[in-house]
Amino acid sequence: MSELLILIDHSDGQPRKISLQLLSAARAVASELGAEISAVWLGAGADGAAATLGAHGASRVHHWDSADAKGFVTVPQVEALEQLVGATSPAGLIFASSNHVKDVAARLAVRVGGGVITDATGLAVDGGVLVATKEVFGGDVITTSRVADGSLPIVGIAPNAFPVEEVGGAAATVVPFSVAISDAARSAPVVEVVQQASVDRPDIAEAAIVVSGGRGLGDASGFELLERLADLLGAGVGASRAATDAGWYPHRYQIGQTGRTISPTLYLGTGVSGAIQHRAGMQTSQYVVAVNKDPEAPIFQIADFGVVGDLHQVVPQLIAAIEARRA
Numbered sequence: 001m002s003e004l005l006i007l008i009d010h011s012d013g014q015p016r017k018i019s020l021q022l023l024s025a026a027r028a029v030a031s032e033l034g035a036e037i038s039a040v041w042l043g044a045g046a047d048g049a050a051a052t053l054g055a056h057g058a059s060r061v062h063h064w065d066s067a068d069a070k071g072f073v074t075v076p077q078v079e080a081l082e083q084l085v086g087a088t089s090p091a092g093l094i095f096a097s098s099n100h101v102k103d104v105a106a107r108l109a110v111r112v113g114g115g116v117i118t119d120a121t122g123l124a125v126d127g128g129v130l131v132a133t134k135e136v137f138g139g140d141v142i143t144t145s146r147v148a149d150g151s152l153p154i155v156g157i158a159p160n161a162f163p164v165e166e167v168g169g170a171a172a173t174v175v176p177f178s179v180a181i182s183d184a185a186r187s188a189p190v191v192e193v194v195q196q197a198s199v200d201r202p203d204i205a206e207a208a209i210v211v212s213g214g215r216g217l218g219d220a221s222g223f224e225l226l227e228r229l230a231d232l233l234g235a236g237v238g239a240s241r242a243a244t245d246a247g248w249y250p251h252r253y254q255i256g257q258t259g260r261t262i263s264p265t266l267y268l269g270t271g272v273s274g275a276i277q278h279r280a281g282m283q284t285s286q287y288v289v290a291v292n293k294d295p296e297a298p299i300f301q302i303a304d305f306g307v308v309g310d311l312h313q314v315v316p317q318l319i320a321a322i323e324a325r326r327a
């Protein structure tokens with residue numbers, strides 16, 4: 001039986017939520033592909049995660065544990081995957097569509113003659129081949145793509161496109177593999193890892209709720225208001241490029257074409273116009289709520305619920321209403 005490889009994104013020895021979503025995506029297509037689901041774990045810690053990975057549908061974990069996985073930038077991971085693909089001839093490889101892994105995936109595709117599809121929100125099988133759906137042009141068009149000529153499909157899945165579902169499988173069998181890493185792959189060592197100051201809020205790429213602010217906030221203090229709302233909702237805080245370029249909020253929270261891609265259950269945009277470049281990063285949100293004083297703002301075209309009004313009046317009232325309900 002062939003294998004469908006799932007590249008596991010992990011932190012502190014545990015798979016991230018997106019990785020469990022990838023396993024749900026894999027389960028949706030594996031039997032039709034006639035493939036078993038195999039997780040791929042690069043770096044230390046696979047043994048401690050085998051039970052979780054099995055409970056979410058993986059039969060085995062290909063494990064490469066080497067200091068090279070973390071000690072050098074990108075290329076050792078590419079070489080490890082290249083050698084694993086050569087050894088297993090998988091039906092496909094599925095990864096979390098983050099910027100770092102897209103870099104790995106693109107390089108891998110060149111080496112193995114595969115094709116990359118990023119930010120997919122759906123998977124299916126057509127004629128025995130993996131096909132991916134994705135939303136493009138600000139969500140106006142949904143495309144269905146496949147990798148041509150029988151090449152290896154390497155598909156990145158957008159966050160929150162699939163649910164996390166336990167299926168109660170036995171612990172996955174950990175299968176170590178070793179890799180001969182080239183000298184060239186060791187040419188860019190990681191010299192320092194700087195942890196970002198941690199905030200007590202979920203990462204916007206994984207958060208179920210994201211509260212986002214734009215130029216309409218007026219200045220940086222507007223984000224203090226949004227953070228109060230976010231903390232009541234257990235939400236992450238995002239921003240438009242106009243807000244990050246103005247220095248009101250750090251660039252790492254920018255949502256959009258040149259920022260982060262998010263896919264929460266609820267996106268709440270305040271003072272955000274909804275420019276196409278912003279929508280490119282949030283259009284797969286399940287529900288969109290917008291507060292904007294301009295009834296013609298483009299964000300209302302994709303909003304499930306809109307409030308036309310001054311956010312400096314609407315948001316404090318929303319905060320007060322939530323607090324009153326919880327009192």
Ligand SMILES: Cc1cc2nc3c(=O)[nH]c(=O)nc-3n(C[C@H](O)[C@H](O)[C@H](O)COP(=O)(O)OP(=O)(O)OC[C@H]3O[C@@H](n4cnc5c(N)ncnc54)[C@H](O)[C@@H]3O)c2cc1C
Nearest residue numbers: 214215216240241242256257258259271273277278293311
């Ligand atoms: C190549 C390229 C890449 C880009 N990438 C990105 C990207 O990744 N992410 C991104 O966000 N943008 C990106 N942009 C910029 C994008 O085109 C827009 O300029 C930007 O998204 C606008 O941000 P905004 O909605 O905060 O500001 P504006 O467009 O200025 O909108 C502000 C909104 O706030 C409303 N408003 C004002 N005051 C209030 C109030 N008191 N109460 C309620 N509503 C109020 C206004 O009615 C308006 O709709 C990119 C542009 C280019 C050319």
